[in-house]
Amino acid sequence: MTATADVAYLDDLGDVLSSVLRAIEAVPRHRFVPDVALLVPEFEGPPRVIDREADPDAWWRAVHSRFAIVTQFDDGRGDIRTAKGDYTSSCSAPVTVAHLLNLLDTAPGNRVLEVGTGTGWTAALLSHLVGASNVTSIEIDPAVAARAAERLGDGPHLIVGDGADGCPERAPYDRVHVTCGIQKVPYTWIEQTRPGGLIVAPYCPGFGSGHALRLTVMPDGTAVGRFSGGALYMMMRSQRPADPGPVRPEDALEFRTAVDPRTLAYAPLGADLAIAALTGLRTSVYQEDDFYRMWVIGGPDEWAAASWQPDRDDFEVYRFGDRDVWAEAVNAYFTWVSWGEPGHDRFGMTVTPEEQRVWLDESTRVLG
Numbered sequence: 001m002t003a004t005a006d007v008a009y010l011d012d013l014g015d016v017l018s019s020v021l022r023a024i025e026a027v028p029r030h031r032f033v034p035d036v037a038l039l040v041p042e043f044e045g046p047p048r049v050i051d052r053e054a055d056p057d058a059w060w061r062a063v064h065s066r067f068a069i070v071t072q073f074d075d076g077r078g079d080i081r082t083a084k085g086d087y088t089s090s091c092s093a094p095v096t097v098a099h100l101l102n103l104l105d106t107a108p109g110n111r112v113l114e115v116g117t118g119t120g121w122t123a124a125l126l127s128h129l130v131g132a133s134n135v136t137s138i139e140i141d142p143a144v145a146a147r148a149a150e151r152l153g154d155g156p157h158l159i160v161g162d163g164a165d166g167c168p169e170r171a172p173y174d175r176v177h178v179t180c181g182i183q184k185v186p187y188t189w190i191e192q193t194r195p196g197g198l199i200v201a202p203y204c205p206g207f208g209s210g211h212a213l214r215l216t217v218m219p220d221g222t223a224v225g226r227f228s229g230g231a232l233y234m235m236m237r238s239q240r241p242a243d244p245g246p247v248r249p250e251d252a253l254e255f256r257t258a259v260d261p262r263t264l265a266y267a268p269l270g271a272d273l274a275i276a277a278l279t280g281l282r283t284s285v286y287q288e289d290d291f292y293r294m295w296v297i298g299g300p301d302e303w304a305a306a307s308w309q310p311d312r313d314d315f316e317v318y319r320f321g322d323r324d325v326w327a328e329a330v331n332a333y334f335t336w337v338s339w340g341e342p343g344h345d346r347f348g349m350t351v352t353p354e355e356q357r358v359w360l361d362e363s364t365r366v367l368g
């Protein structure tokens with residue numbers, strides 16, 4: 001006899017614990033991925049175009065892989081087949097989708113607002129979890145929205161528009177599920193969610209990784225919650241950061257640093273959150289063979305680029321603008337170290353109509 005034989009309640013527990021898994025089984029991803037798309041296998045190789053007609057087996061394997069599949073470049077101006085451009089819509093990686101849905105903790109009958117319909121896969125999963133008539137999903141890109149509508153048929157209520165506005169006509173919501181990265185929580189989502197309702201979003205302030213954020217809406221009209229695991233998404237259109245300005249070597253201040261730029265670039269999620277909250281800085285990295293460059297960006301005219309190369313005693317930094325962004329980032333990193341390197345689940349956020357605050361351990365210990 002096994003340890004679990006005759007334990008009748010295990011079936012019930014399975015239903016509760018694995019509702020997201022069951023939804024993913026019931027709503028397969030291949031129904032939503034376009035015939036031509038770009039597989040992005042993270043650290044396991046370069047992105048590659050998948051074409052269902054040209055190579056159906058490769059397409060099928062890609063769709064059932066654990067990787068994100070990009071479905072649009074440059075807001076529709078780019079051609080997927082060239083594999084060049086900024087990623088602007090995708091079918092997210094299944095593990096990230098499952099993580100966010102798990103945090104969302106839905107119950108049948110919950111009214112859900114989804115921001116970022118994309119391919120429609122998550123909207124279909126949400127429909128399975130709470131019932132299609134309870135799901136409202138908003139997509140800003142009309143072409144992306146039209147394709148998702150074809151796939152979803154008479155399912156959830158679909159809207160083409162800016163998800164930052166929510167959809168007041170269908171409020172109040174029990175859950176808001178955001179599938180594009182945000183730096184700032186639009187207060188409309190809190191206004192449209194009932195007290196006790198949850199908002200789950202990828203918080204992507206731009207320094208290193210993004211973070212899954214789960215907020216609970218409070219009776220006083222604020223929202224409070226914590227971070228839980230990484231979640232890096234393409235940004236909400238209105239919250240995309242500006243690129244650094246053109247390089248003007250004649251304006252650059254060149255100096256050297258003993259701090260290996262990879263110390264900051266490879267820092268854990270807790271450090272990323274702390275540095276972003278303390279400084280408001282962002283990063284971007286470039287790597288090729290044994291050359292590694294990290295940009296620290298304060299704004300279009302305020303940035304520094306620090307480069308690592310093997311066998312160096314110290315590392316070159318070019319700084320543009322008056323603000324010493326490299327020193328600020330390094331100081332913030334060592335401040336986080338001096339706190340005992342708290343993990344990112346010790347950080348939280350409070351959102352009020354006026355502001356959002358990131359804190360450590362208690363909502364009174366505000367950073368920045």
Ligand SMILES: C[S@@+](CC[C@H](N)C(=O)[O-])C[C@H]1O[C@@H](n2cnc3c(N)ncnc32)[C@H](O)[C@@H]1O
Binds near residue numbers: 116140180236238
């Ligand atoms: C990562 S994809 C969403 C993945 C999607 N949930 C799925 O299952 O395929 C992000 C989507 O958010 C959309 N988006 C970006 N900014 C938006 C906004 N302000 N309002 C609504 N959708 C937005 C993008 O066009 C893109 O389709």
